[in-house]
Amino acid sequence: MAKNNDNRDGMSREEAGRMGGQKTSKTHGKDFYQEIGKKGGNATSKSHDQNFYQEIGQKGGVSTASSHDKDFYQDIGKKGGKSTADSHDKDFYQEIGKKGGAATSDSHNKDFYREIGKKGGNSRRSD
Numbered sequence: 001m002a003k004n005n006d007n008r009d010g011m012s013r014e015e016a017g018r019m020g021g022q023k024t025s026k027t028h029g030k031d032f033y034q035e036i037g038k039k040g041g042n043a044t045s046k047s048h049d050q051n052f053y054q055e056i057g058q059k060g061g062v063s064t065a066s067s068h069d070k071d072f073y074q075d076i077g078k079k080g081g082k083s084t085a086d087s088h089d090k091d092f093y094q095e096i097g098k099k100g101g102a103a104t105s106d107s108h109n110k111d112f113y114r115e116i117g118k119k120g121g122n123s124r125r126s127d
Contacts, residue, residue, distance in 0.1 A: 011019075
């Protein structure tokens, strides 16, 4: 694709876009960006299926994993856990615990539970 560097003011499209973005950011606040983000997200969801989101999520995960280390993930995990704890109560945790237990029960057999029981028992003995 040919690069168009000749617009009316003699600047490249990239320069014009950057300058326009900077001007917009000075004249619009957080609400503006949230609103256009929501509109864009809704439009994208109408034109793409679940496979699209799985694919871009996987690509993003691979990209993030290649540029961050274990400490990064521990840090964001702690932040996420604290944020969740600050905004949810005991009932929330009981509900997600029940859902998680049911999902695990549906996808595992008795051997799985024996194995994790042994591991848990051995772990307590070494304390």
